[in-house]
Each structure stands twice: as structure tokens, then as C-alpha cells.
Amino acid sequence: MKKAAIISALKAQLGCPQQRVKKQLVAVATKRKNNTTGYQALASCKVDFSKKQSVIKVSPQQEQLAQRFSLPANVKLNADTAQPNSNGLTELLGSITNPTEERNLALLFLDIRNFTAIMELHPAQTVLQIVRLLFLMFSKSIKENGGRIIETGGDSVYAVFGLDNPFNAVGNSVTASHSILADLDTFNTLYATPQFGLDLEIGIGLHKGRVAVSYSDLDYGHLTVMGLPVNIAARLQSATKELNNTIVISDEAYRTLEPNDTTAATLIRLKGISDPVAVRLLGHPYHNGVSATA
Structure with a gap:
């Protein structure tokens, strides 16, 4: 499989920005080449992307905060003043950082x-x-x-x-x-x-x-x-x-x-x-x- 195809596959699977995936691939290759131990270089995104698209209900104010982050491509924010998910923003922001x-x-x-x-x-x-x-x-x-x-x-x-x-x-x-x-x-x-x-x-x-x-x-x-x-x-x-x-x-x-x-x-x-x-x-x-x- 060509490098571009590998990057695209990883991007689709993990929902990470392409540039970050490239960095992870380089880190993994370097770590394997040097045969070192310790922390794994590839830390996958923690958001669950098993579904085609995740819809997170938030309030309009929460949406303003969430938009300040680079959210995964298949996460959609739904600003709903009537029924916002009170835990939605917490779960989302807690899952987009490294483990x-x-x-x-x-x-x-x-x-x-x-x-x-x-x-x-x-x-x-x-x-x-x-x-x-x-x-x-x-x-x-x-x-x-x-x-x-x-x-x-x-x-x-x-x-x-x-x-x-x-x-x-x-x-x-x-x-x-x-x-x-x-x-x-x-x-x-x-x-x-x-x-x-x-x-x-x-x-x-x-x-x-x-x-x-x-x-x-x-x-x-x-x-x-x-x-x-x-x-x-x-x-x-x-x-x-x-x-x-x-x-x-x-x-x-x-x-x-x-x-x-x-x-x-x-x-x-x-x-x-x-x-x-x-x-x-x-x-x-x-x-x-x-x-x-x-």
C-alpha cells in the first residue's frame, strides 16, 4: 500500500488531522528503527468514530467554546437550546487530547x-x-x-x-x-x-x-x-x-x-x-x- 493510502486510511480510522498522522507515522518508523522501548509513539484519538458521524448536542455558549478546538472531522455540534446534552461537551473535550x-x-x-x-x-x-x-x-x-x-x-x-x-x-x-x-x-x-x-x-x-x-x-x-x-x-x-x-x-x-x-x-x-x-x-x-x- 502506498504511503498516501496508508495516511488516508489512518486518517479515516482515527479521525486525526492529516499532519498529525504524518508525524505519528514518522515517530513509529523512527522508534521501530531504533528498536527502543517505553511509550508507544502512536497515540490514537480517543473519540469513538465507529459511527459515520457523531452528533454532540451542546448549548450555543458551549458551541462557541468547542469551536475553538480542532475537532475531528466526523463530529458535528448541534446547538440546541431546548435539549442540550449536559455531558456532551465534557465528553468531547475530554476525548480529543492525548491519553x-x-x-x-x-x-x-x-x-x-x-x-x-x-x-x-x-x-x-x-x-x-x-x-x-x-x-x-x-x-x-x-x-x-x-x-x-x-x-x-x-x-x-x-x-x-x-x-x-x-x-x-x-x-x-x-x-x-x-x-x-x-x-x-x-x-x-x-x-x-x-x-x-x-x-x-x-x-x-x-x-x-x-x-x-x-x-x-x-x-x-x-x-x-x-x-x-x-x-x-x-x-x-x-x-x-x-x-x-x-x-x-x-x-x-x-x-x-x-x-x-x-x-x-x-x-x-x-x-x-x-x-x-x-x-x-x-x-x-x-x-x-x-x-x-x-
Whole structure:
């Protein structure tokens, strides 16, 4: 069967926009070629298209909202003020996004300290080059220990561990964190300090928990991982400044590594988190003390 025929068949079966189907075909072909494991690249539309046409009864106001989305070709909206289906819009909008599943993952947030001060002292092009080099090193440590980078933004990295192999996900995140710190020391000694007079430092927050995992609906192939544990991990990264330690891990995650440790954890308050969180310090104090800021 020719490629065009395959695309047309998939489009008719799944009700997906043609461009998305093309991307899915490429993703499937690439994944098979590389013989990798993990999430399936082809995530079919969840709307039931077994019927030739699905008619969803909505109110005129609901229709205005629904039309802001790229609805499947064989879904028709029927604005009926007399008998709208109160669940119609909810069911429709809940089924046009990519499937989501819950996973138990280890979470890592990393941020470069004193980034604003660095930007004030050096041209943006220089800073961008330094950040790119750092992220290349950090990415290698993360991937070597079974992690996957979910997001990067400015001077920060967000990664998860346990997507493909849940065994020892927390331990792998800790190993990756220490590897990152070792690489940073070498980078400072051989490059950042002699070339630019910089003593770069980072903060790392580690946590674990059940989170929602899905492919992004905006950028196919890009994973989205969300949930309260993600927020806590991000706040733990911020807490490295006040605790003057480069790695802060939640006691909940730490207990999976050292369940028999009888030493007391430290309770701290995190912005936006109702209850205090018990933490452990696994890194070292900042070279410049607690004044290290973002």
C-alpha cells in the first residue's frame, strides 16, 4: 500500500488531522528503527468514530467554546437550546487530547545559581554558550542514569527517572545529581573560571511520587509530566538556597534508599505546599554561602 493510502486510511480510522498522522507515522518508523522501548509513539484519538458521524448536542455558549478546538472531522455540534446534552461537551473535550496515565517516578529539578548576576557581567551570547555546554553535560549524566529531560528553560532543567525502568529510580536520580556536581567542578576549573572568572553553582531538588504522564498536544513527541510531586520537587530546588546545600531530597524519597536511617530529617515550609515537608541534605554548602540566588 502506498504511503498516501496508508495516511488516508489512518486518517479515516482515527479521525486525526492529516499532519498529525504524518508525524505519528514518522515517530513509529523512527522508534521501530531504533528498536527502543517505553511509550508507544502512536497515540490514537480517543473519540469513538465507529459511527459515520457523531452528533454532540451542546448549548450555543458551549458551541462557541468547542469551536475553538480542532475537532475531528466526523463530529458535528448541534446547538440546541431546548435539549442540550449536559455531558456532551465534557465528553468531547475530554476525548480529543492525548491519553494520560499515572506513573510513580523520581523527579529532579536543577537551577543555576546567580544566573541574573552572570547575565549582568557577560554578553547574552557568551552566557547562552555556557548554558548550552552545561546542559550537554547535565543531559549526559541524566541519560546515563536512566533519566529523561522533560523541560529546559533559561537556567533550569527538569528531568524524571523511572519511565522505562522503575527499578531504583530514586537512587539513579541521586547518582545523576552527584555526577552533575562532579562535572560542574571540572567545568569550572578548566573552563568557566580561567576563561570568564566564573565559579558556577547549581541547586538540585529531588522527590518522588505518582504523577500524570502524557504526550503534549501542542508538540507531538514531547512528554508532559504533572502533579503535586512535581511542584514539591521544584520547591525543593528553590530551598537549596535557604538550606545552603546543593542537593535537597525529600525524606519520602530518601527513605527508599535508606529505610533504616534513624537520624532526624529537617522540616521546612515550601511555597504553595500546605504541610511542612521533611528533607535531607545530600550535597555540599555553596562556595559563596547562603547568598547564592537565582
